[in-house]
Every structure is written in structure tokens, then in C-alpha cells.
Amino acid sequence: xxxxxxKQVFGAGGPSVATTxxxxxxxxxxxxxxxxxxxxGSRPVTISQIAVALSAKVCVEGEDIATASHVTVxxxxxxxxFALAPGEERDFPFRYTLPFETxxxxxxxxxxxxxxxxxxxxxxxxxxxDSSDLDPIKVEPLPGxxxxxxxxxxxxxxxxxxxxxxxxxxxxNQALPFYQEIEFHPAPKFAAAINKVEVTFLASSLTTQVxxxxxxxxxxxxxxxxxxxxxxxxxxxxxxxxKGQLDDWIMESCRRQGLRPF
Numbered sequence: 001x002x003x004x005x006x007k008q009v010f011g012a013g014g015p016s017v018a019t020t021x022x023x024x025x026x027x028x029x030x031x032x033x034x035x036x037x038x039x040x041g042s043r044p045v046t047i048s049q050i051a052v053a054l055s056a057k058v059c060v061e062g063e064d065i066a067t068a069s070h071v072t073v074x075x076x077x078x079x080x081x082f083a084l085a086p087g088e089e090r091d092f093p094f095r096y097t098l099p100f101e102t103x104x105x106x107x108x109x110x111x112x113x114x115x116x117x118x119x120x121x122x123x124x125x126x127x128x129x130d131s132s133d134l135d136p137i138k139v140e141p142l143p144g145x146x147x148x149x150x151x152x153x154x155x156x157x158x159x160x161x162x163x164x165x166x167x168x169x170x171x172x173n174q175a176l177p178f179y180q181e182i183e184f185h186p187a188p189k190f191a192a193a194i195n196k197v198e199v200t201f202l203a204s205s206l207t208t209q210v211x212x213x214x215x216x217x218x219x220x221x222x223x224x225x226x227x228x229x230x231x232x233x234x235x236x237x238x239x240x241x242x243k244g245q246l247d248d249w250i251m252e253s254c255r256r257q258g259l260r261p262f
Contacts, residue, residue: 014041015084017132019052019121025138028145028203029100032137033093036078036121040088048124050078052096055134056103057116058166058178070134071166072120073176074099098139100203103164103180105139107149112162115180144208144237145201149182151242156187157197172209172229174202181213193254208232214253228253 021034036050053075059068078094096119105115118134141149153159160183168174181198193216200211212228228249232240 014125015039015045015047015123016041017050017121017123019119019132019135021119021135021137023137025106025140026098027140027142028098028102028104028201029142029205030098032096032098032119034096034119034135036092036094038084038090038092038123040084040086042086044083044085045125046081046083047079048081049122050092051075051122051124052078052094052119053122054099054102055118055120056164056178057114058164060166070116071178072131075122078121098137099176100205101174101176101179101201102139103178104141104145104162104182104201105137107141107146107159107182108153110159111138114161114163117164141201142203142208142234144232144234145203147237147240147242148199148201148210148232148246151246152184152197152199154243155247156189157184159183160185160196169200169202169211172202172211173204190250190254194250197250206234208234212249214250216254 016039018037019034020037021032023032023034026032034052036052038047038050053072055070055072057068058071076096078092082090084090103115103117105112105117116134116136117139118136120134121132140146162180162182164178164180166178168177169179179200179202181200184197184199186194186197195215198213198215202209202211209229209231214228230249
């Protein structure tokens with residue numbers, strides 16, 4: 001119930017807020033709908049603005065340990081300024097558009113345990129801000145992303161895990177201050193050459209940049225990773241043999257590095 005989730009903001013006597021999402025699943029670049037429910041506290045206030053924003057748990061890799069914190073981006077206003085009387089109840093429906101680079105939380109029915117993603121609701125009173133708890137959302141792949149992930153599975157790669165990392169990937173166009181890595185164990189035919197494959201999607205309204213990192217096995221030839229990038233036009237998704245494309249690219253990348261896949 002929404003009343004069980006109300007959070008009091010701005011201290012004792014301040015207004016309370018709760019957000020209910022009506023969208024069960026979404027895709028990058030797609031809408032998330034919901035309602036912000038506000039109840040006035042013991043004194044009248046003027047709410048400067050209600051806004052919602054995407055929030056993700058982001059990992060930061062250090063020399064010895066990895067830390068994680070929530071990063072909030074892409075804020076959108078739900079209301080302008082309005083007066084709220086003591087005890088007054090107001091509902092504000094909203095429709096929030098996810099950024100195209102929004103990380104995925106689930107692939108083919110499998111949820112990523114290490115990906116925490118949701119919307120935060122922010123109330124502003126004068127120059128003070130307060131945010132509600134995270135309202136989780138499920139984000140599924142775009143058709144092109146799903147096709148590429150399926151191609152990995154069809155080649156025999158097995159999904160390990162995923163996380164969201166802070167930073168910018170060199171040499172690519174990136175809008176958000178973090179990116180997602182989806183990790184796979186190698187297919188048996190590549191197991192002699194590589195430990196794992198990491199896939200990152202950076203989507204826009206027309207294309208998706210696909211960044212691949214092959215974590216090569218060590219030994220006499222060293223352990224430097226192999227990087228690759230290609231761009232997918234969303235209109236060309238159905239015409240491409242992704243299984244063949246990925247197989248050829250990984251095979252050729254291994255050979256260029258002097259690795260024998262099998």
C-alpha cells in the first residue's frame with residue numbers, strides 16, 4: 001500500500017511522499033509511468049518542485065578493493081511550484097523517459113543481482129532538497145541488444161554476471177557517467193584463448209555502440225585484453241547474422257594476437 005511506504009521529508013512535521021510505479025518493465029529510451037503521492041505535514045509549505053531521476057548502484061575499481069555507491073542522473077520535473085497545506089493530499093502522475101544508456105537489469109528472464117536500478121523522487125522546498133527511497137524498475141534489452149546477447153548464447157557463451165562501473169570508455173560517445181559490463185564465460189571453442197568476454201551497450205535513438213573486451217589467458221604471450229567496437233543501426237537488426245558476425249570477429253581477434261582459439 002502506498003500509505004505504508006510514505007516517507008517523511010524535511011524532518012518532523014514536514015510533508016510525506018511516496019512514489020508508486022505503474023510500469024512493470026521498460027527498455028532503454030522507453031517510458032516509466034507512476035504517481036507521486038504527497039501529504040502535507042503539520043505546517044504549510046511551498047514545494048518548489050517535485051522531480052524524478054534515474055539512480056544506479058555504481059562500482060568504482062580501486063587498487064585493492066572495489067567500492068559502490070548510488071549515482072543519480074537525468075532528472076525530470078514532475079511539478080512546478082505549489083502550496084501544500086497541513087494534512088493536504090496531492091497526487092501527481094508522471095511519465096519519465098529512461099536514457100538510452102540505461103543499464104539492463106534482466107536478460108531472458110534472468111535478473112542481474114549486482115545491478116540496482118530505480119527512480120528516486122526529489123522534493124525541493126526553498127533551497128533544500130530531500131529524496132525518497134529507490135523505487136526499483138526492471139529494464140529489458142532493446143531488440144538489437146537482445147539479438148546480440150542471444151547470439152552469444154547460441155555460440156555457447158554462458159552468462160556470468162553484470163555490474164555498472166563509473167567512468168567513461170575511451171574513444172566512444174557516452175552520455176552517462178557510468179556504463180554496464182555484461183560478462184560471459186567463453187564458448188568451448190574459445191576457452192583455450194580467453195577467460196571471459198565483457199559486453200557493453202551504449203545506445204542512442206538510432207544506433208547502439210557495442211564494446212567487446214576479451215580477457216585473454218596469460219602465459220608466454222602475456223595477458224593484455226583485446227578490445228573491439230562496432231555500431232549497430234537499429235533498422236538493420238533483422239538483416240544481420242549476429243552469430244556469424246561475432247564468431248568471425250572473435251576468431252579473427254584471437255588470430256591477430258597470436259592466440260589459438262582451439
